[in-house]
Amino acid sequence: MRIDLPGQFDLPIQVAHQSPSTPEGSKVELAERIAKALIKYEARPSSALWIEIQACAKAILK
Numbered sequence: 001m002r003i004d005l006p007g008q009f010d011l012p013i014q015v016a017h018q019s020p021s022t023p024e025g026s027k028v029e030l031a032e033r034i035a036k037a038l039i040k041y042e043a044r045p046s047s048a049l050w051i052e053i054q055a056c057a058k059a060i061l062k
Helices: 027-043 046-062
Strands: none
Touching: 027 046
């Protein structure tokens, strides 16, 4: 049984079914991807965006 409380709402959950491929590009291009993803993440957080941000950051640091 489910009881909804006043003001309660459901949040959508996104699941990454597979690991993202290693991002390719120059460090500048990867940094731009991170910046764009952070703007999207700030507006609407999602685990998929966070995984992309982490993958790009790891590629830059390699």
